[in-house]
Amino acid sequence: MRDLVLAAVLGLGLSLPAAGYEIEVEQVFGPEDGREIRVISTTDLVSIDSVLRDFVEGHPGSRIRYAQAASVEVFRAIHDEGAAYDLVMSSAMDLQMKLANDGFAASVQPQIGALPAWARWRDQLYGVALEPVLTLASRRAFGDLPIPRTRRDLIAMLRENPDRFDGRIASYDPRSSGVGYFLISQDSQQSDGFWRLAEVMGRLNARLFCCSGEMIDELRAGRLAIAYNVVASYAARYTPDDPDLVRLALEDYTLAIIRSALVPANAGNPEGATDLLSYLLSPPAQQHFAESSGTALMPGAGQPPQPHLRPIRLDAGLLVYDDQLRRAGLLSEWNAAMVQP
Amino acid sequence: MKPAAASPAGFSLRRRLVWQFAALSLLLVVALFFAVRFAAERASRASQDAVLGAAVISVGDGIRAVEEELELDLPYATFSMLGAMGNERIFYSLSTGDGLVTGYDDLPQPQVTPGDLSPVFYGADYRGSRLRLAALTRRVLLGQRIEEITVVLGQTRYGQAAIARDTARSAAWIGLGFLALTVPVALWAARAVIRPVDRLAEAVTRRGPQDLRPVLHPAPRELVPLMGALNGFIARLRGALQLAETFIFEAAHRIRTPLSLVRTEAEMALAETTDEALRQRLRRMVRAIGESSRSANQILDHAMVLYRSDQFMAEPVDVAALAGSVLRSVRAVAEMRDIEMRAEGLDQPCPVLGDARMIEVALRNILDNAVKFSPDEGNVLLRLSRDGGMARIEVTDQGRGLVAGDADLTGRFRRGSNVGDVVGSGLGLTIVTEVAAAHGGRFTLSPRPEKGTCATLFLPLSSASA
Numbered sequence: 174m175r176d177l178v179l180a181a182v183l184g185l186g187l188s189l190p191a192a193g194y195e196i197e198v199e200q201v202f203g204p205e206d207g208r209e210i211r212v213i214s215t216t217d218l219v220s221i222d223s224v225l226r227d228f229v230e231g232h233p234g235s236r237i238r239y240a241q242a243a244s245v246e247v248f249r250a251i252h253d254e255g256a257a258y259d260l261v262m263s264s265a266m267d268l269q270m271k272l273a274n275d276g277f278a279a280s281v282q283p284q285i286g287a288l289p290a291w292a293r294w295r296d297q298l299y300g301v302a303l304e305p306v307l308t309l310a311s312r313r314a315f316g317d318l319p320i321p322r323t324r325r326d327l328i329a330m331l332r333e334n335p336d337r338f339d340g341r342i343a344s345y346d347p348r349s350s351g352v353g354y355f356l357i358s359q360d361s362q363q364s365d366g367f368w369r370l371a372e373v374m375g376r377l378n379a380r381l382f383c384c385s386g387e388m389i390d391e392l393r394a395g396r397l398a399i400a401y402n403v404v405a406s407y408a409a410r411y412t413p414d415d416p417d418l419v420r421l422a423l424e425d426y427t428l429a430i431i432r433s434a435l436v437p438a439n440a441g442n443p444e445g446a447t448d449l450l451s452y453l454l455s456p457p458a459q460q461h462f463a464e465s466s467g468t469a470l471m472p473g474a475g476q477p478p479q480p481h482l483r484p485i486r487l488d489a490g491l492l493v494y495d496d497q498l499r500r501a502g503l504l505s506e507w508n509a510a511m512v513q514p
Numbered sequence: 515m516k517p518a519a520a521s522p523a524g525f526s527l528r529r530r531l532v533w534q535f536a537a538l539s540l541l542l543v544v545a546l547f548f549a550v551r552f553a554a555e556r557a558s559r560a561s562q563d564a565v566l567g568a569a570v571i572s573v574g575d576g577i578r579a580v581e582e583e584l585e586l587d588l589p590y591a592t593f594s595m596l597g598a599m600g601n602e603r604i605f606y607s608l609s610t611g612d613g614l615v616t617g618y619d620d621l622p623q624p625q626v627t628p629g630d631l632s633p634v635f636y637g638a639d640y641r642g643s644r645l646r647l648a649a650l651t652r653r654v655l656l657g658q659r660i661e662e663i664t665v666v667l668g669q670t671r672y673g674q675a676a677i678a679r680d681t682a683r684s685a686a687w688i689g690l691g692f693l694a695l696t697v698p699v700a701l702w703a704a705r706a707v708i709r710p711v712d713r714l715a716e717a718v719t720r721r722g723p724q725d726l727r728p729v730l731h732p733a734p735r736e737l738v739p740l741m742g743a744l745n746g747f748i749a750r751l752r753g754a755l756q757l758a759e760t761f762i763f764e765a766a767h768r769i770r771t772p773l774s775l776v777r778t779e780a781e782m783a784l785a786e787t788t789d790e791a792l793r794q795r796l797r798r799m800v801r802a803i804g805e806s807s808r809s810a811n812q813i814l815d816h817a818m819v820l821y822r823s824d825q826f827m828a829e830p831v832d833v834a835a836l837a838g839s840v841l842r843s844v845r846a847v848a849e850m851r852d853i854e855m856r857a858e859g860l861d862q863p864c865p866v867l868g869d870a871r872m873i874e875v876a877l878r879n880i881l882d883n884a885v886k887f888s889p890d891e892g893n894v895l896l897r898l899s900r901d902g903g904m905a906r907i908e909v910t911d912q913g914r915g916l917v918a919g920d921a922d923l924t925g926r927f928r929r930g931s932n933v934g935d936v937v938g939s940g941l942g943l944t945i946v947t948e949v950a951a952a953h954g955g956r957f958t959l960s961p962r963p964e965k966g967t968c969a970t971l972f973l974p975l976s977s978a979s980a
Contacts, residue, residue: 274603275618276641295601295672362590489597489604490590498586498608498616 194250196240203229203236210445213240213247214262216432220410224461228452235445243384244268244351251277251437259446262301262434262453264404265351269433270491273298278435279443283451286459287472291486292431298487300431301453302462303470305405305482306356308421309389314341314398323425324366327399331373339377341398343388346381347507352430353381356402358494358503359428359485366425368510374401375511392418404430405466420467422479429468429484528704535700536693543689551682558674562599563646567633569596570648570667573606574630577665582657584608584615600673603643607666621666624649628664643670710734718744722951726752763817766810773810777803812941815875819945822872823952830976831873833905834864834898840877841896844885852891855881859898866905867976868953876949876957879942880909880969887913887967904955904972912966916959946971 198218202225214221218241225237240258242250244265250256251272263269272278278297285299292300308327310320318334321327331338345353360367380397382388385407391397393415408420434453436446452458456474463475468482478484485491493499569592576587586608596604607617622638624647633648647668654661710733717731728745777800784796838860845855866873884894892912899906943959946969950957955973962968 274605276603276643486594488594489602490592490594492604493588493590493593496586496588496616498584499588502585502587 193254194242194246194256196242196246198241199238201236201238202226204233205236207234207236208442208445209236209238210260210442210449211238211240211258212260212262212446212449213242213250213256213258214260214434215242215244215247215264216262217241217407217410220406220465224453224458227457228449231452232448235448237449248272248351255439257439257441258437259440259442260434260449261437262432264304264430264432265355266430266433266485266487267355267491267494268351269298269435270294270487270489271495272437273435274489274492277437279438279440281436281443281447281450283447283454285451285454286456288454288470289472291484291488292433292470294487294489298433298435299450299454300433300470300487301450302406302432302459302466303429303468303478303484304432304466305422305468306402306428306430307405307408308423309392309400309403309408310419310421311392311395311398312417312419313395320419320421321423322421323423324364324370325425327423328366328370328373331377335377338398340380341396342374342377342379342401343382343391343397343399344374344379344401345388346383347504349383352404353383353402354500354503355430355494356428357507358499360402361503361506363426363428363483368506370401371507371510379511381511405468406462409465409467422481424481426483427479427481429478429482431470431485431487432462433487528701528708531704531707532697532700535703536696539689539693539696543686543693546689547682547686550685551678554681555674555678558677559646559671562669562671562674563635563648565596566635566646566648566667566669569593570633570650570665571631573608573667574650574652574663574665577608577652577654577663579654579656579661584654584656584661584663586616596667596669600671600676602669602672603641604670605640605645605668607664609664609666610661615663617666621668622647623664623666627651638668640668645669646671710737714741726755759817759820762813766813766817770807770810770814773803773807777807809941812879812945815879816941816945816948819872819875819948819952822869823948826952827869828867828953829869830865831868831870832863833866833873833907833973834860834862836870836874837877837896837898837907840874840881844878844881848885848888848894851885851888853885853888854891854893855885855896856893857896857898860896864898864900864905865976866953866973868973872949872952873973876946876971877907879945880907880971883942884909884911884913884967884969887911889913900975901972903975905975907971907973908968909970910962910966910968915961915965915967 196213200218200222207229218239221239225239229235229237244263245268247261247263248265248268248271251258251261252275261269261272273294280296282296283299285293288300292303312320314337316337318330318337319326321330331342345356347354347357357367357371380391382391385403388397388400388403389407392400405420408418434450436443436450440446454471456471459469459471459474463469463471467476468478469475572589572592573586576589578585578587588606593604596602605618605621607619607621607623608615609617609623613619620640622636622640622645624634624636626634628634628649628651630651630653633650635646635648638645638647645668647666649664649666652663652665654663714729714731714733714737718729726748728748729741731741733741780796780799780803784793784800787793787796838857841855841857841860848855881894881896888894888911895908895910897908897910899908943957947957950971950973953973955971957972958970960968960970
């Protein structure tokens, strides 16, 4: 720790107008004179902070400039702006897949350990963590009602108790959130029952949020009863010890998205980025990710996936979600379900 | 005489065969590699084209017109399947005459306008990769007009290339395995090919020096010309030898008659003259003429033995009787020098299977020799006995014996090194040896421990008396 220089460039919502994409937070880990590895990622700095510190401690010649941004911003930075980064990490699987497919990723050979084949694409895109998508519920708000275990239960309960849940249901807004859109398209593909849920939610005036944080804050403040589709790692971070919050992994199916990383083709320090990627896939880092999301991506790193968990594979099928026509069609369908006549 | 070794071989047939075998196999391995690669590439390309064609149709099926707007349900499973083999990159575009509707705007478009049921396939380079593309046209009623939409779907073929590469590599490994087997197989094959030649050489080498019969050894068809040439050569050699023998026989025959005439004349002259100096001279003449006619006789005997060996006709012969008669004819000469001739074992008949003339010539030569090298008043003993299926005729004398190193005196015109004062042609023992060989018997000459020589002739007994 002696030569670990921590230089934090603060500023939530810090905008860099010259770049054309928005960085939320940026922080530098490691010594001044270290060779810089520039990372752009959707992962909250707070949740990955300790992993990055451990890396620079083990690699004294390196330092990391870590920029946190929303998934759409990350994609825009690489795809449209050609920004110079060495490692791109994002939970938006469809966007990561498009970057790799469109030739923005370099071929690298990190130490991948026991990474399953479905969690990587070629030698360009590597899954780093598995993040189940949960439903959060407030025990207080449910009162004496039983906690639902499947979507069918949830729909039935919402229908039977419109007064209790009116205006107190929340989810991502798929128009402003990349993850939100991706989850809706996955939901709609997994079951036809999803549109019934969307209709019920629309009838109950569901509130739509851009980000998990806000949603969880509202839930803890008692203004929400249910938050549908919250990425587990956020839930874990925001509600470490709140006895009121119930984390529901619905048993009909629970989606799990893969947070993945790639080294851009124009990276200035691909060796450093490959080292960092190897470290992210190593047991200590994997154990850390498995702890925060509750499920291990790498076999043996933590809790194995539950049987009802549906991990979404990293494959070319993800390309369809980015299609503008498909997106428009899905969003209009969503709109029709949410906005009741 | 040992056969002269052939001039050093310029090359080894076996090595050349093995090399050719190995080179051919290597060529086949290389050909196999490329052929399999080509076939695998074609096969996997055909199957992947079928998948790509189905995929572009399924994308086309997802196009709908809703309230003058195009709607597209891009099928997840189709893309997922397209990318499955080898993690392919996938690109697509939907465009109308007005321009791009969705997808990648710079994706290479087909050269010809595709139909709406069977896709058009083509290849193009795009974003750093070689793509295989399929295109299809769909007509959609948009409002009042019919819109033609071209659907293009492209994928990389990393998987196809990998499959072709792996398959070809497996084929090459198998081929190399065969190549490794080739060397022993080629060695074996070369040996099998050359073995008849070796056998033939062995058969020819094994023959006796007099054996000039044609080679009838079974040989493969390819060796028949060689056999023909060899036999032709043998026939010519035999002809030449016969000619020589005939010439010698003729020469001896023509010399013998005038010689006996000259001898008679000389003896008459010897009887008629009293001049001592002339008598001396005439006596030397008579002796020289005697030796000459003896040599001529031996040459004739030898020619006769050779001839009869060639046309060997065996019949039962009583050696005891034969030996007795030869002994009597030689005894006259021996008595002139007071040499005592004795015989043992002639009272019992001893039948052998053979040629009487040849045996007689052999016995006379043995006895002649014994008498010739015996000192005056010496003893010559002929003993006939049976020795394990053979008749054993032993003639011992008290002559000068053999000198060490003269053991083999049976060659033609070969004489002992201690016989300078005794005239002789050197053909006698050769004749005996040839007779023994023709009968399947043998002849030995050995010095006796005290003094003199022991000549032994073995002849096989006829089976009836054995």
